Amino acid sequence: MKVWKQLTIYIGESDHWHHQPLYIAIIAAARQRGLAGATVTRAIAGYGKHSTIHTTKLWELSSDLPIVVTIIDYEEAIADFIPVVQEMVKDGLVTLQPVEIIHHAPV
Numbered sequence: 001m002k003v004w005k006q007l008t009i010y011i012g013e014s015d016h017w018h019h020q021p022l023y024i025a026i027i028a029a030a031r032q033r034g035l036a037g038a039t040v041t042r043a044i045a046g047y048g049k050h051s052t053i054h055t056t057k058l059w060e061l062s063s064d065l066p067i068v069v070t071i072i073d074y075e076e077a078i079a080d081f082i083p084v085v086q087e088m089v090k091d092g093l094v095t096l097q098p099v100e101i102i103h104h105a106p107v
Helices: 022-032 075-088
Strands: 004-012 037-042 066-074 093-098
Touching: 004 022, 004 075, 022 037, 022 066, 022 075, 066 075, 075 093
Parallel strands: none
Antiparallel strands: 004 066, 004 093, 037 066
16 A cells, blocks of 8 residues: 655745746646645745744735645655755755545546
8 A cells, every 4th residue: 555645845935946936846846757736825924944924914015925835645756756855945844744645536
């Protein structure tokens, strides 16, 4: 039985890789490698290691909102993709956790 894993990448909206948003570069790399799926979520507020709060409130005008990239696939595929992520993510947090798939069907 294959084991599913969830790779979660926490970055900032202003992070870039080769002149494009980092989150776009990550999901493009995941798709190119045939990973099962990826989702990008833009947060409305958050803070990281520098403790600076980033928010969507107009009077604060944050240009670096938190972005979460979630990728789920079999353990082997995720393990092969981790070095790619480590090369691309210079400032952020990357986590890996087991995940139980309840339902997976083509959309």
